Amino acid sequence: MPDRSATHAPAPTVERPDRLRNVVLVGASGAGKTTLAEALALTAGALTRAGSVPEGSTVADHEEIEHQQQRSVQLSLLPLAWQDTKINLLDAPGYADFTGELRAALRAAEAAVLVHSATDEVSRPVLALWRECAAAGIPRAVVLTHLNTARVRLDETLLVLQDALGDGHPDTVRPLHHWDLREGHLHGSTELLTGLRRGDPQDPGDLTEERTALVEAIAGEDDTLLERYLEGEELDTAALTAAVRREFLQGTLHPVLAASPAPEAGGCAELLDLIAAAFPSPLDRADDLPACDPDGPLAAQVVHTGEDPYVGRLSLLRVFSGTLRPDTTLHLPGRPDEKITALTCPFGKQQRPVPDATAGDLACAAKLLGARTGDTLASDATVLPPWPLPEPLLPIAVEAHSKADEDKLSQALAKLAAQDPALRVEQNPETHQLVLWCTGEAHRAVVLDRLRGRHGVHVDTVPYEVALRETFGGPASGHGRHVKQSGGHGQFAICDLTVEPLPGGGFEFVDKVVGGSVPRNFIPSVEKGVRAQLAHGIHGHPMTDVRVTLTDGKAHSVDSSDAAFQTAGALALREAAAHAKVELLEPVDEVRVLLPDEYQGAVLGDLSARRGHVLGTETGGPGLSLVRAEVPELELTHYPVDLRSLAHGTAEFTRSYVRHAPMPANLASRYEHAS
Template sequence: MERFTTGRIRNVALLGHSGSGKTTLVESMLFAAKAINRQGRVEDGNTVSDFEPEEHRRGTSLQLSVVPCVWQGTKVNLVDTPGYADFAGEQASALRAVDAAVLVVSAPAGVEVGTELAWQRLREAGTPTMVFVNKMDRDGADFEAALGQARSALGRGCVPINFPIGAAAAFSGIAGVLKGDAPGDMEAALSEAKEQLTEAVAETEDQLTERYLEEGDLPLEDIERGLRRGILDRQIAPVLAGSAITGAGVADLIEAIIDYLPSPDRAGERAASVGGEEISLPANPDGPLAASIFKTAADPFVGKASYFRVLSGTMRPNQEVFNSTRNESERVGQILVPVGKVQESVPDLAAGDIGVVTKLAHAVTGDTLTTRTDGVQAPPLEFPEAVYSVGVHPKSQADLDKMSSALSRLGEEDPSLVMRRNGETGELVVLGMGDTHVDVMAERAKRKFGVELDMRVPQVPYRETISKTTNTEYKHKKQTGGHGQYGHVLIRLEPRERGAGFEFGAQVVGGNVPKEYIPAVEKGVVKAMQEGADGFPMVDMRVVLYDGSSHSVDSSGASFEIAGSMALKQGVRAAAPVLLEPIMRLQLTVPESAAGAVVGDLNGRRARINGMTPQGGVAVIEAEAPQAEVQQWATSLRALTQGRGTMRLEFDHFGEVPSHLTQKIMEATAAR
């Protein structure tokens, strides 16, 4: 592929609700640009941007894909993203790589949940955006309705710059608002749309406002200049129509991307830092090298492929660069340009362009490649919080041997997956965005690394404590040939406040238990507490050694350790043991209309609602709930809120398990 200067590059992400036609639109744009000879179909599994077997099987995008096309000398890097909420992390990665976005809306369905969520992410990221109303050829397509929904849900800045001619079976083409090429029966609608567009443009600059008020109109060059400024400042989101299937309106979309969306050198300087000091980084090909890795692909044969955006400078092949995030040197070999799953070699990439390097030794997603002299570092990539948990187990010994390595590689590929070992249960727990997210992870582990995983509801790290004070005595006495064993202790068990932890004390008088054996008693007590009375670690209690006896010949540290251990086990039964469970703190943001259903569902999960605050159409709910009830609740929340609810989840404290559930938990634990 040829070289492109920074001003002749556009980096654009496609976002929208799942099924709105993003992947088909990418395919149609490639076909229009003559980058492919035949337009593929999602249903046939032969599109350029959906190339993973898991995507073919499900008929939907599961990861971002970079596909460039060239239109009249300008390179447009299209970044196709999944619309399904479980893969929101891919959208976060994509937005690091681009300067603008196209929000795809289905004309028959209108603005959907995924549309609103994508718009919210674009607003938070400050990404200039166009809206493309797709599927105008489908039954039920209604551009006016979709436009009205967009203006209502996304803002009054959504103004059309072209209109469809007809709809559904009668859809025959596109009429431009500024081109004056409308059929006679559409002149009034386009005239009104031009007036709306002119008013929106006039509001972007004081000079344009004055001119519009004085003259009642603006010349075409002022409208186009103001439109670019309004898009860049996120005051205007132009709306276009078309059909990715028929291709109508697709060339208009590409031209609008090139004409109105910013090139990297006009998109504004990027935030970065050098030595902890914040700087602004212009997209200057002659500036200091800085490239941000926004995606990693794990391949068991080729190795690691790192997708990067050149923020500044020029990336050249066969050079040593500095990973300023890891403080490590990296060797760059070939510079490649991704075209879906295919990669083409290029001589270099200027600031603003997107490329791939393979086999970097240390780099992961979010890292910055620079030179040791410059030391530039881009801000860290932030991913949505993973709130759906599964316990992961190998299906065989062969799988066990490969599991850790495979999961580590998959975690590099998808940083929105969080993997941690539970120190109490010993179980490996994977957290993702939802059940589909972790299912896809398991499928990839099998396909890429030959590892079969068994995924279960995670084990809950229960604990035990006592609820009343008791005294207990245990004498360990064993006589064999030669020296025997003798250790005799009297201990007191006392409950402590929740979270106070364990404390051991000695109040022995008269030397009945020699001082040198007291640490052995404590060691035995601590060892017995690890398994408790019912197999769970014990916490929040004080054990006091207050008396005992010893034998001048048979006593030893080992004997008193056994005595301490057995005394604790014996005493716990008499001290009214209770089971404790981890309680999680939840912060939920849900539509006000769904708040009642969400609270009702939480109440059925033994939750305690601490507060609910309305905030502009949504309710923020603060609650506490047992981990056992909410570790896979993310899917229920999605159903209760039609996908509009979000959740933050973190450990808060341990609380007492209701007595009627204790036996059931004991039986389930014993059955493992």
């Protein structure tokens, strides 16, 4: 167990945005992000010894899910102080199910560090994380971990990184240090630009060639610097550092560092130095969000929502403009105003009070009743755009386990949906199922675990039902007779109908009664009865795409009524169905799959096996294909999981309803039941 007795440094504070650095750590599951974060905290003096950050520490969540699944499933924050700079380290989930949390972290940060195990290949999921950071438009660096193995060859690893991450320009991915890696351990490093040694490195010998290559790569992006270099001038450290920062911000340099969890081995101090010297501050942000002005109108966004066992809901806020202080009332578009009662800075399971949060900073506010993840809190009518969220495409049908659970279920789901914008809760009006739409199986497990652990609600999962429909396969006629005499006022209604298919036309009712055989005031009653029977269907599914024509009937001057003709209309439709083929219709979706070219054949074969009709393929970007197909929804209920396995987590897809189409007879028999 971690040591709970260790002391922590006070919460770091900052008054000027230029002394802020918001950095997100990204990486595949198992790359060592959490270990690196703790090592950086030790190096910065935020911890007194290893193990003093509570395991699974998050911004405001203390569940055991991460221990059970052995992966980080939510955004966490670790604030550090280094060289008069406050560094907010955001640890983002690396698993594909939690891309929404990653994108929230990218909204809150100005730069990203890809944490990559030196023993692993640069897999497609790693490239997907790199692309997510590129799409957010933020500078990126790389830190290599897991150096304590004899099979690590840093030179070979660097070549692989340059080829995979350089996007055709390998020189953009460059180390800034010479590493002393011996017997599976990083003993130290030498900074190529200054010659400064850290740790306990052996004499590296002549590093002229390595330094020259780095200086030429840096100077090559700056005409003035290049001219000075070509004239033989010895470029000073300040000029080179400024050039490194400029190129890093422009995305033409992705520095590579190596780090060991042992502070004495070096790596962590070098990374912290680089963050303080070269990483962007909130003032360098170049997007359409409000300008970073501590004295401007207040505008903040909720980037994560969690639960604290003592204070309840905790919202992590990124302040984009103004200065956020306690006892401030802010507008929440479309909902009641929210009052900020106190501000805290998270550190593991602790919440340390802070006096304010200046523009660019991050802080937590407790008990915001209406604010959800992605919402804007502002002093005026400002509304910040939400970050793009992955569409939840895995349906999970659930039922309350008991009456007590049923009483609490809707409120618990409302809270979960407010905290997790990637979760969509649906009460299907056709199947009457309660459906939780998730991004994948890991997300599913987290949602169900939070229902149990956080809200004490137990649910049972049940098979997901697709909303099928019925239609007539051909024309037919029906006779509806509802005549009852039992003494006193009786019931009398007779009507004759013809029914014919109306593909894609929904429902149409036609009156062709002549001679008043059905009085005018009862014709709407016949239509009402037909509509009621259509809603119920013949085999238990709603009926659609039919034209029903009322051709004849009879009425009684005393015993006919609205109810009697409703019943007769329903009976006539049922009789017509007995004389015609009733087809089941299944929903068909258009599916668009974006995937690496190498998996196109496997995905196309899989879509065909799902009764899919491929509409075409086209280029989706460098090395990517976009496949378009129409696939029955019945074949897509588990597709997010199957596609992830098929393409090794590198594909993504969207789906949209197109139409209902006849289901093959061999399948239809499974879904027919007596009405």
